[in-house]
Amino acid sequence: MLNFAVVGTGWITESFIQAALESKHLKLVGVYSRSADKAKKLADTYHAYRYYTDIEEMAANPEIEVVYIASPNSVHFKQTQVFLKNKKHVICEKPIFSNLAELEAAYRIADENGVYLFEAIRNVHTPNFQILKEKLHLAGKLRSTVLPYIQYSSRYDSFLKGENPNVFTAEFSGGALVDLGVYPLSLAVGLFGEPKQVSYHPVRLRSGIDGSGTLVLTYDDFVCTILCSKVSHSVLPCEIHGEKGTFVLADVAPISEITFYDSHTKEAQVLSVEQESKDMVYECRTFARIIESKNDAEYEALKTRSKIVLRITEEARQQNDIIFGTEK
Numbered sequence: 001m002l003n004f005a006v007v008g009t010g011w012i013t014e015s016f017i018q019a020a021l022e023s024k025h026l027k028l029v030g031v032y033s034r035s036a037d038k039a040k041k042l043a044d045t046y047h048a049y050r051y052y053t054d055i056e057e058m059a060a061n062p063e064i065e066v067v068y069i070a071s072p073n074s075v076h077f078k079q080t081q082v083f084l085k086n087k088k089h090v091i092c093e094k095p096i097f098s099n100l101a102e103l104e105a106a107y108r109i110a111d112e113n114g115v116y117l118f119e120a121i122r123n124v125h126t127p128n129f130q131i132l133k134e135k136l137h138l139a140g141k142l143r144s145t146v147l148p149y150i151q152y153s154s155r156y157d158s159f160l161k162g163e164n165p166n167v168f169t170a171e172f173s174g175g176a177l178v179d180l181g182v183y184p185l186s187l188a189v190g191l192f193g194e195p196k197q198v199s200y201h202p203v204r205l206r207s208g209i210d211g212s213g214t215l216v217l218t219y220d221d222f223v224c225t226i227l228c229s230k231v232s233h234s235v236l237p238c239e240i241h242g243e244k245g246t247f248v249l250a251d252v253a254p255i256s257e258i259t260f261y262d263s264h265t266k267e268a269q270v271l272s273v274e275q276e277s278k279d280m281v282y283e284c285r286t287f288a289r290i291i292e293s294k295n296d297a298e299y300e301a302l303k304t305r306s307k308i309v310l311r312i313t314e315e316a317r318q319q320n321d322i323i324f325g326t327e328k
């Protein structure tokens with residue numbers, strides 16, 4: 001059992017805590033918030049014995065082994081460094097950082113301090129992702145893929161009223177691609193590897209970030225199109241088209257249902273399994289297993305995926321002069 005603490009008190013932190021406790025690998029011992037009231041409330045709810053408003057003080061507690069960070073994207077790097085330097089393993093929410101330079105620096109600090117740094121990207125740690133990966137060969141030669149993640153954000157309502165929710169600003173490293181697009185992108189990189197070419201076509205909002213966009217990944221013999229948006233809604237499924245058949249995924253995150261359609265027999269086969277409703281439980285188990293067994297090979301594979309994903313979102317932004325606050 002690993003003792004963990006959390007940073008940030010949004011709904012995702014509660015989801016993570018619940019999944020972590022359900023995984024039976026992690027025990028909550030500390031909560032950090034900028035507000036003492038919020039920290040105490042969350043700590044009390046989940047029986048953590050300490051709460052903090054000073055991040056350095058939490059990082060200095062030798063009982064804490066792992067820290068989960070769910071603050072705004074632009075803050076991840078600074079906070080992660082504090083914990084890595086204090087020899088805590090860090091599980092940082094997606095998108096892990098603003099750019100590749102930050103990620104490379106953080107992995108270096110993690111190595112120097114003998115700890116691991118993980119990106120919490122929930123869909124690629126699930127049983128249905130594994131099934132998809134194992135069965136992908138059924139489709140034969142892949143030709144095209146369409147992966148939408150188009151979900152109207154309630155925060156867009158406040159943005160339209162003139163407010164600036166973090167995820168809709170460049171200052172906090174927001175935007176549709178890094179917020180939602182990273183799910184289909186991580187899935188694509190996990191299944192198909194690094195693309196030969198990347199091209200991003202954003203629809204920009206008044207804050208300069210992408211409210212929606214289309215990311216095209218070009219591979220040797222096929223093309224993967226990722227659609228992401230926080231300003232509209234879609235009921236489109238994901239499709240992976242090969243010469244022998246097509247995979248249809250009801251959703252990209254979580255991957256709830258996978259059906260394979262044979263191009264020749266026209267038969268449909270459901271391949272997915274029922275997943276746990278708190279699907280972050282799978283990433284908790286993966287990270288805990290790597291920490292406990294010091295599985296460096298598995299860790300390196302996760303690092304590679306996170307690096308490729310971040311390199312692509314950075315290139316996509318550069319193509320369109322989308323510059324984050326920390327980069328100015």
Ligand SMILES: NC(=O)c1ccc[n+]([C@@H]2O[C@H](COP(=O)([O-])OP(=O)(O)OC[C@H]3O[C@@H](n4cnc5c(N)ncnc54)[C@H](OP(=O)(O)O)[C@@H]3O)[C@@H](O)[C@H]2O)c1
Binds near residue numbers: 032034039167
């Ligand atoms: N895996 C998933 O399914 C999933 C889902 C949603 C979000 N996320 C990720 O989780 C992270 C947080 O997302 P969110 O929507 O919860 O973000 P958020 O509401 O903007 O901020 C999250 C928390 O960070 C703290 N915070 C807010 N502004 C801050 C600032 N200027 N400086 C330092 N801390 C600040 C707040 O906690 P305190 O007031 O308590 O300090 C807040 O509750 C993001 O990286 C996002 O991409 C992941």
